[in-house]
Amino acid sequence: MVQEQQDPAEPGGGEVHRRPAREPKKRSRSRPLAATLNCIALRAAALLPLGALRAVGRFGGRVLAAFDTRERQVTRTNLEACWPALEPAARARLERASLLETGQTIAEFAALWCWPAPRVLALVREVRGEEAFLAARARGGVLLLTPHLGAWEFSGLYVASRVPLTALYKPPPIAEMEVFYSAARERTGARLVPADASGVRALHRALREGEVAGVLPDQDPGRGSGLFVPFLGPLANTTTLVVKLLEKTGAPLFLCWSERVAGGYRVHFVEASESDLRCGDVARATAAMNRELERLIRSAPEQYLWSYKRFRNRPPGEQDLYRRGGDSEEG
Numbered sequence: 001m002v003q004e005q006q007d008p009a010e011p012g013g014g015e016v017h018r019r020p021a022r023e024p025k026k027r028s029r030s031r032p033l034a035a036t037l038n039c040i041a042l043r044a045a046a047l048l049p050l051g052a053l054r055a056v057g058r059f060g061g062r063v064l065a066a067f068d069t070r071e072r073q074v075t076r077t078n079l080e081a082c083w084p085a086l087e088p089a090a091r092a093r094l095e096r097a098s099l100l101e102t103g104q105t106i107a108e109f110a111a112l113w114c115w116p117a118p119r120v121l122a123l124v125r126e127v128r129g130e131e132a133f134l135a136a137r138a139r140g141g142v143l144l145l146t147p148h149l150g151a152w153e154f155s156g157l158y159v160a161s162r163v164p165l166t167a168l169y170k171p172p173p174i175a176e177m178e179v180f181y182s183a184a185r186e187r188t189g190a191r192l193v194p195a196d197a198s199g200v201r202a203l204h205r206a207l208r209e210g211e212v213a214g215v216l217p218d219q220d221p222g223r224g225s226g227l228f229v230p231f232l233g234p235l236a237n238t239t240t241l242v243v244k245l246l247e248k249t250g251a252p253l254f255l256c257w258s259e260r261v262a263g264g265y266r267v268h269f270v271e272a273s274e275s276d277l278r279c280g281d282v283a284r285a286t287a288a289m290n291r292e293l294e295r296l297i298r299s300a301p302e303q304y305l306w307s308y309k310r311f312r313n314r315p316p317g318e319q320d321l322y323r324r325g326g327d328s329e330e331g
Contacts, residue, residue: 028171028172028173028174028175028178029173029174029175030174030175030176031174031175031176032176034174034176035174035175035176035177035180036176038174038177039177039180041110042109042110042113042114043110043114045107045110045114046110046111046113046114046115048110048111050108050111050123050263050264051263053104053107053108053110053111054104054107054108056103056107057100057103057104057105057106057107057108058100058103058104059103060103060106060107061099061100061101061102061103061104062099062100062103063103064099064102064103064307065095065096065099065100070307071099071102071307072095072099073322073324074306074307074308074309074322075095075098075099075102075306075307076095077321077322078306078307078308078310078311079091079094079095079098079306081232081233081234081311081321082231082232082233082234083232083301084233094301094302095306097302098301098302098303098304098306098307099307100302101260101302101303102305102306102307104260105151105305108151108153108154109153112151112153112154112157112184113153113180113181113184113185114184117157117161117187117188120154120157120188121157121158121161121188122264123154123263123264123265124158124264124265124267125261125262125263125264125265125266126261126266126267127266127267127269128266128267128268128269129268129269129270129271130162130267130269132254132269132271133254133256133269133271134162134163136252136254136271137163137210137212140207140210140251141206141207141208141209141210141211141212141213141249141251142163142207142212142213142251142252142253142254143207143212143213143215143242143245143246143249143251143252143253143254144159144165144212144213144214144215144253144254144255144256145214145215145216145217145242145253145254145255145256145289145292145293146159146214146215146216146255146256146257147216147217147218147255147257147293147296147297147304148216148218148219148304148305148308149257149296149297149300149303149304149305150257150258150259150260150265150300150303151258151260151265152216152257152258153185154258154265154267155256155257155258155267156185156190156214157185157187157188157190158188158258158265158267159190159212159214159256160186160188160189160190161188161189163211163212164189164191164206164211164212165189165190165191165211165212165213165214166190166191166192166193166202166203166205166206166211166212166213166214167190167191167192167193167213167214167215168192168193168194168195168199168200168203168214168215168216169181169182169185169192169193169194169195170194170195171194190214191206200241200245203215203245204245204248204249207245207249207251208249213245213251215239215241215242215245217238217239217242217289217293218231218238218293218310219239220236220237220309220310220311220312220313221237221238221239222237222313223237223313225237225239226238226239226240227239227240227282227283227286228315229283229286229287229290230287230290231290231293231294231310231311232290232294232297234311234321235311235314235315235318236290236310236311237311237313238286238289238290239286240282240286242286242289243277243282243285243286243288243289244282246277246278246285247278247280247285252271252272253271253272253277253292254269254270254271254272255268255269255270255272255292255293255296256268256269256270257296259300259303260303268296270292270295270296272289272292273292274288274289274291274292275288276288277289277292309322
């Protein structure tokens with residue numbers, strides 16, 4: 001079952017079914033005090049070594065797992081939806097492990113955003129599959145997907161240090177944090193472009209010029225955008241931008257993720273192998289993209305961001321998976 005809606009970031013995307021009303025664009029809010037406090041906290045935390053940051057993150061993850069937190073609720077809902085055949089005890093272990101990883105992900109942001117670039121890049125412990133990725137890029141532009149698996153912020157920093165990278169971004173909720181985030185993410189050479197039509201044109205241009213175009217493929221593009229296709233079982237509202245870029249540019253597709261290992265990260269580059277990615281049918285190709293993501297997630301399910309409401313938008317007639325006590329949570 002698939003239901004298509006036009007992707008707002010893709011000019012000229014066709015509609016198959018009438019779209020539900022598009023949700024209003026979330027705008028950044030001016031909160032200078034919150035921005036100042038966030039920056040102070042991040043820079044203070046960045047004084048700690050990576051091992052200490054991870055220890056703090058694991059402690060935070062234990063707190064998330066011990067109480068009825070939003071992160072625990074969402075993680076549990078997602079795991080029940082995506083791994084229904086898993087024994088309850090095994091799913092509970094995965095839930096706890098995931099929350100510990102979520103805590104570490106949050107704690108590591110201080111290092112990844114604030115440390116000097118050489119110190120961050122020195123955290124590489126191993127790189128797998130990079131030869132094929134660099135060989136493809138030597139022949140022309142490459143489309144690169146970096147899902148919310150492992151340390152995706154590190155993936156972006158590492159890739160940009162190796163090849164010219166143009167990547168989409170969404171403005172942060174706090175307007176005054178945009179300069180901080182942009183500087184942190186661009187300091188190894190990346191070029192960030194907004195997730196709108198101008199940003200999509202920049203991705204096209206980067207691919208035509210033989211560079212790498214980066215996309216986060218597992219975010220809900222919002223009500224009124226994207227295509228409902230299976231993602232680890234349930235239907236998930238999924239961007240069609242990736243398959244349309246493949247169709248228009250013919251670029252090879254790779255996936256990248258940074259696995260959290262002792263003392264740093266193991267970076268993985270994986271060439272996409274699904275034949276349906278270029279079948280000419282947007283629905284089939286988008287489902288094939290999700291199958292590529294699924295293979296990565298199954299290799300280290302505890303390091304996936306299960307605390308994100310991946311299924312918050314549902315096809316018409318389906319209930320909100322995250323509804324509790326008669327109220328639907330935002331997020």
